[in-house]
Amino acid sequence: MIKAEQKPMDQIRKMIADYPKVLIVGCGTCVTICFAGGEREVADLASLLRLKDRQQGGQKQFLETTVKRVCEREFIDQLVPKQAEVDAILSLSCAIGVQYLAERFPKLPVLPGLNTSFLGLIEERWQWNEVCVACGDCILHLTGGICPIARCAKGLFNGPCGGSVGGKCEISPEIPCAWQKIYDRMASLGQLHKLEEIQPVRNWVSNQAAGPRRTVKEALKISGK
C-alpha cells in the first residue's frame, strides 16, 4: 500500500500562512492504515494548528473532514459545498489525492500535508518497508519474489556489490542486503543456478523516468459516460 508521513508542523504552518480559513481533509484508506492522515490525525493536527495560531494572536479557522478515498471523484463531491467557505485545502492524503483535489478545485490552493513516501508492505504494525518502485516491468519471477530495484540501494541486477556484509546493505545496518535475501530465497527454492545467468541491460521505457505513464483499458471504454 501507499505509505505517507505527515510533514513537520513548521512546514505545514508555512504553507497555510496566507490562508485564513483552511479545510483539512483526511483520507480513510491507505493513509489511515499507516496512521498518517486519517480521522485521528486530522483532528490532532487541527487541534495543534489552532493552538499554535492562537498563541500568535491569529484567528485562523480550521475545518475538519475525512472522506473514504480522496482519489475518487464521488467521494470528493462531499467537499464541493465547502469550497466557497474556505481559502485553501490542506490534504492529509497521499499526493494522488492532493492532485485530484487540485484538479477538482482549480480556484482553491490545495496543499500537501503529507509526504508520500513509497509503496510498501507492513512488516510490523509499526513498521513499513519499501518493496516496489512501480517500474512497470516486474522481474520478481527471476529473483524469488524480492525486488532488487526497490530493495537494493544500487538497483543491481546481477548480484550484490562488494559492500554486502553480514546480510546488510553497505548504507545502513538496518537495511537487509536485497541480494543476500534473493540468494537465500533462490537457494531455498533450489533455483540458485538461475542467478548465474546474466541479466542484460534493462529497458527502462516502462519506468517513470520515461515520462508520466498512462494506462487505458479499451475494453472498459464506452463514450458518453
Next chain:
Amino acid sequence: MKAGTKLEKVLTSGQFAVTAEAGPPKGTSGQMVQKKGEQLKSCCDGINVTDNQTAIVRMSSLAGCVLLKQAGVEPIMQMVCRDRNRIAIQSDVLGAVALGIGNILCLSGDHQKFGNHPTAKNVFDLDSIQLIQALKTMRDEHKFLCGEAISGDVPLFIGAAENPFADPFEFRVIRLSKKVKAGADFIQTQAIYDVDKFARWMDMVRDRGLDNQVHILAGVIPVRAVGMARYMKENVPGVYVPDQIIKRMEGTKSGKEEGLKIAVELIQQIREIKGVHGIHIMAVGWEDAVPQIVERAGLLPRPAV
C-alpha cells in the same frame, strides 16, 4: 592482443603483474596527478585513476588517465555505474579510446551516501556486469548497446573488481564467473588481510577454472597508522580488517614501518597461492610506500614488454 596495453602484455606473458592506485585531486591541478604518476612509474605495470571514489567529487578518471599518459605512465581508467547512464558511458569509452586509454575497470560504485554529495540522485542505469558486457560488445562487435555500428576499433582490456570477503561468500565466485562470462579480462580484488580466506576463495575460483579465463590481481592496502586501520574497518564498505592487524599496529612505535612490513608479508603469502597473477596496491595518500613495498617484495625490476 585485445588492447595491447603494458598490463595486458605482462599478464598474457605469464608474468606477475603489479598495479597501483592514484587518486585524482579534489581540484584542478593536473600536475599533482602527473607527480604521482612519476612516483609510481617504475614499480607498476599500470596505474588506476579512481572515479569519484566513495562518492567524493574529484577530477574525472578520464582526465586523470590522459594526464598520466602525457607523463608516459600507463593508466587504468575506472568507471562506476553510479553517476552515468549508458549514453554517457559509451560516449566516455569512445573518448577514452580516442585519447589512447586501453585499460578500463568496471565497478558498481560506492553509494552516494558515503560521499560529499549525499543528496544527489544516483543513476545505476547499468550494473557492473552489464557494463562489462557493454564494453565487450563495443570492442568485439563494434556495436553500441542499441545495436548501431561504431566506426573505428575499440581496443580495450576490460577489468572488474571483486570482493572475496563480502557476502554471501558462496555467491562471490558465481558473481566472478558472471563477470568473466560478461567479458572481464582482468580482476582487481578488494584489500586482502585474511590470506586464508582469500586462499579458500581462490580454491573455488580454480575449481571453476576461472583462473584460466581471467587474470586475478590481489588487492593490498598498506596500513600507515592504527587509526587508519580502525577507520577502514568501521567506515569503508567492503574492507574487512581483522583484529590481528589492528593489534599489530597498536603495539608498534613506528606505524609506517610496521605497515610496510605487513604489506610485504601479505604479498609474499599471496604469491604462494596458485591462480593469482598479480597484485594491486592501493596506497591512497601514501603513494611513496608503493615503490618500497614492491622492492621489498622482490618484484623489481618490472618486466619490459
Next chain:
Amino acid sequence: MESSRIADCCSPQLNQPCQVACPIHQNARGYLAAIAQGEFEQALRIIMEANPLPSICGTICAHPCEDKCRRGKVDKPLSIRALKRFAVEQGRGAIELARPKARREQKVAIVGSGPAGLVAAHDLALMGYHVTIFEKAETPGGALGLYIPLYRLPRDTIRQDIKNIEALGVEIKTGKELGKDFTIDQLQQQGYKSVLLSLGLPVSRSLPIPGIDHKDVLLALPFLSAVNNGKIRLDPTKVVLVIGSGNVAMDVARSAVRCGAGKVRVVCLEAKDEMPAFPWEIEEALEEGVEMQCCSLGPKQVIVNGNQIAGLNCKKVVSVFDAQKCFNPSYDETVLSDIEGNMIILSIGQAGDTSCLNGSGVKLNQRGQLVYDSNSLATSREGVFACGELISGPGTAVQAMYSGRRAALSIAKFLSGEEFKLEPFEPLPDLASGVIEKVKRLERNSVPILPVEKRINNVQHVEIGYSLEVARKEARRCLNCGVGARRLEEKCIDCLTCVRVCPYEVPVVTPEGAVDIRFDQCQACGICVGECPARAIAFNMPEVEDVLLQVESAMKGVKVAGGGPVICFVCSYGAASWRKLPGFLKGIPPQVGLVSVPCVAKLSVSHFIKPFELGAQAVVVAACEAADCPHEKGILFAQKRVDSAKQLLSQAGLDGRLEWVSFPSGDFSRFHQALSQRQQ
C-alpha cells in the same frame, strides 16, 4: 451518571450469565462496575432497580450468579453477593427510593410476608395499587425472620428492607392468620379485588419410625424459631443428632452449637460429597465443631433408655437417588449401626399447610397441594393467585422473590388488563479457552468472617463484610462480559489493527476476510478503541462517557489564577475511586480539573491534545501501575500514546506540558504530590 438499564449488553438477545442466572435478573455487572469505581450509591441504585430486598439478599442470597460467573473458568467467580452487601451498607440512606406511579383504586391482599409476598407487595405498590400484607407471625419477614438464624441474618437487616417497602404505602398487619382471623370471603367483602397466597412451607417433615414421639425429638423449624427467640438453652451434656444434610440442617446444627450443646453430629442419607447444603455452610459448620462422619445412614429407630434418648439406630444407605435421578433411597437393612446421642432434631424437609384454605373455594389436589395455572399463577378461585415455595416446593429466597414478581404482573393484568411479557434472557456463550489463558489471574478476595472462637457461643453475624479497599479490589475482577468493543461496520476498513493489538486475541478475521470483534469474548479493556485509525470501534460500557465532554465540563468547573487549567486524567478504578475517602479531594490543587475514565487504556492521543486546544496549560495522566491493572497491556499502550502526543505537542512548541505519572493503588499521597509539583 445515567442510570443503567436492566440489561446492558452489546447484543439485545444475549446477557451476562450472572444476570441470566439470577431469578430476578439483577444487573450484577453494572453494580460491580460501580463499586469498582467508587460509585457506591450508584451501585445500590442499580441493585434496587430489580431488587426490593437488597439488604436481605446481600446477606443470605444463595447467589446462583456466582455459579455462572465466567470468571469461574479463569480463576474464581466474583464474590457478587458480598459485594452487594457492601454496596447496601455504603449506599444506604444516601439514595432516593422509587416512588409509586399514579395511584390506582384497587386493593390487593397478600397473605404471607416472606420474600415472595414482600416483592409482590413492592411491585404492586409501585404500580399504584393499595397493598395490605397479612402476616401470621408477630413480626414480618416470613421464613427469613422465623427460621434463618441470627448469626446468618440479623433482624435489623430484615427490618431495613421491610421499612423501605412500607414507605411505599404497603400496610403490614401482623398476628393475622388466614382461616383463623380472616377468610378469603371476608377479604373480598372488605373490597380486596385480588388475593395473593404466599404461604410458604411452614411444616417440618417427620419420620414414621419408632421412638419419634419422644420429647427430646425436635423438628427443625420450631427449633430454629425458638432459638431465634432466645428460648433454647442446651448444656454440655447434650449430644445432639441432626438428621439431614441440607442448608436447614446446617442452620440447626450450628444453632445447636451456639445454644451450648456439648456435641453436635449430623446424620444423613447422603454420602459426604453428596450433601446438598452449600459448601460454605458445610465448611463453616465443620469449623465450628459439627461432626459430619455419619453419612450414608438412614434412621431406623430412636434408641430410648428409660426416659432418655440414648441414640439412633441406623441402616446403611446403598444409594440416595435411583436410576431416574429421583429421590428414592435404597438400603441394606442387614448393616446396622448405632449412633450415640441424647437429642434428635429432624431436618428432613418442609411441607406446605393448606388447611387454612378449607372452604375457601381454592381447589387442592389429592395430596393437599394447591391447584394453579403455571402461566398466570391463578388458583381456581377468581382473583386468588399463589406464589413462592407454596407452589414451587423448597427453593431459595431469590427464587421466591421472582415468583412474587411474576404474581404481581399477573395480578396487574387481572386488575387492569395490562399485558406483560417475560423477556427471555439468554446467556452469552462461554469464554473461549484461548481467551481464558490470557486473562490475568487475580485471587478472589474472600469475605472476612469472625474466627471460630469468636462466634460459636453467640449469635453475632458471622460475616464481617468487605472493607473499602478490598471491595473495590474484588469488584475490579469483574470481566465486564458483553459490554466491550463493538465494530462499526460502516467505518471499518479492515486494517487489522484491532486484531494485532488485542491482548486477548478477541478480534478475528472471518473466512470472508472481514474483521469480527467477538463481543461475547471481549474483556472490555478498551485498547483497540484508542488504536483504531478509522475510529471504527465503539464501546458499550455505559460508564464510559464522552471523554471530551468530560474535559470541557472539568475545565469549566476549575478556578484559575493565571495560565489555564490543568487537566488530570485519572483511572476510575484507581485514583478516582478514592473520591470517597476523606482527604482525597482536599489534596488536589484548585486549578486541577479531574476527568475520570475506567482505565487510561481507553484514552487516545487526541484526548491528550484537545485539552490544550481548549485552553489547558498542562495535562497529567494519572494511571495505575501495571501490576495493579487487570489489563497490563493497556498501561503500555497508554504510555506509548502519551509519548506520541508529546512528540506532536513538541512540534507545536509545547514541550513538558504533558506528563505521565503512575503509582500503586491506594497511595494517593503520591498522586497529590505529583499534582502539586505541577503547580510550579
